[in-house]
Amino acid sequence: MIVAKRKPIAEIVEMVKDFDRVLVLGCRGCVSVCSAGGEREVEILASLLRLGCRKAGKKLQTVTGTLVRQCDKEYIDELDEWDGQYDAVVSMACGVGVNFIANLRSMVRVYPGVNTTFMGGSMEQGVWTEQCAGCGNCVLHLTGGLCPVARCAKSLMNGPCGGSVNGHCEINKDVPCIWQEIHDRLGRLNRQDELLSIAPIRDWSTAGHGGPRTSLRDDLTI
Amino acid sequence: MSFIPDIQAFCCHYTSQQSCAENHGGLQEDGFPENITINRLSCSGMIKVSALLQAFENGADGVYVAGCPKDECHNIMGSQRAAKKVAAVKKALAELDVEPERIEMYHLERGLSPQFIAAGQEMEARIKELGPSPFKGEKK
Numbered sequence: 001m002i003v004a005k006r007k008p009i010a011e012i013v014e015m016v017k018d019f020d021r022v023l024v025l026g027c028r029g030c031v032s033v034c035s036a037g038g039e040r041e042v043e044i045l046a047s048l049l050r051l052g053c054r055k056a057g058k059k060l061q062t063v064t065g066t067l068v069r070q071c072d073k074e075y076i077d078e079l080d081e082w083d084g085q086y087d088a089v090v091s092m093a094c095g096v097g098v099n100f101i102a103n104l105r106s107m108v109r110v111y112p113g114v115n116t117t118f119m120g121g122s123m124e125q126g127v128w129t130e131q132c133a134g135c136g137n138c139v140l141h142l143t144g145g146l147c148p149v150a151r152c153a154k155s156l157m158n159g160p161c162g163g164s165v166n167g168h169c170e171i172n173k174d175v176p177c178i179w180q181e182i183h184d185r186l187g188r189l190n191r192q193d194e195l196l197s198i199a200p201i202r203d204w205s206t207a208g209h210g211g212p213r214t215s216l217r218d219d220l221t222i
Numbered sequence: 223m224s225f226i227p228d229i230q231a232f233c234c235h236y237t238s239q240q241s242c243a244e245n246h247g248g249l250q251e252d253g254f255p256e257n258i259t260i261n262r263l264s265c266s267g268m269i270k271v272s273a274l275l276q277a278f279e280n281g282a283d284g285v286y287v288a289g290c291p292k293d294e295c296h297n298i299m300g301s302q303r304a305a306k307k308v309a310a311v312k313k314a315l316a317e318l319d320v321e322p323e324r325i326e327m328y329h330l331e332r333g334l335s336p337q338f339i340a341a342g343q344e345m346e347a348r349i350k351e352l353g354p355s356p357f358k359g360e361k362k
Contacts, residue, residue: 055320
């Protein structure tokens, strides 16, 4: 899922300080699952915005809603339900949702309620970790399913750097060295000989270094 | 006129209702501040962050949650979950530049205990010291 985290409330209050009516708009997709921008978080943010504005001596009206997703045109069209009821939207979706509202509603003032952080998952309640960098050229078949692009601090392709100590990364002892884990895992799977192959210099053009990416499926376009 | 704070207490059944039931003379007679409104929950873990914020929106100067001792919750983790939610509101208040001390979590013995009265008295004194809620300063 795309993992996000609510922005500091004072930052959001500053964004909406000139408006009297704000639509706080959640998303039932990834941000609901990571408890950043679903219905519950919408309710909390709306309350915090009202309180923050009150403290600043201003009365703010909030309207709340949550779309199935904010990354598809069909769902953004549901914004029409609140036409005339708001001066600005605070989207609690990931950055994709904010962009989609801006793309599709040229006159709607839209602001981000969360910081979009990474693609990851939750191994234990309340903790999310980055697992995938969306680099566009997956090497997981070579590394036992563990991603060195996202999970090695240097995105190394040919084993660990000199900062790997006792299985931990030099950037933080709480971060496992993913190359140590790749080595151990391939060993358990009796595949460690594969690590002797040298990965070639990587072409990063698929990773967004060539500008915004588009994925086109001819079989699906109309 | 002296400031009488509006304090909203969210208490689990075991800390509040048993206290009321076992104290036939009334809590106030034992010194429980009468300006504290007790909101009963079947378990403190049920409390929502939004309900705690709503209490401030409704005019509370201070809010507290009373639940079972951390390791003796009737519902195992309820009071620990409540403490986390109180901590989240404390953080949000700090982000709004409002005293986090306006909300507190108490882990209390079940049934009528001196700590139940003391918690109310402590919050009463604390909120009196802090003064009225900054959220009441609506000018527009």
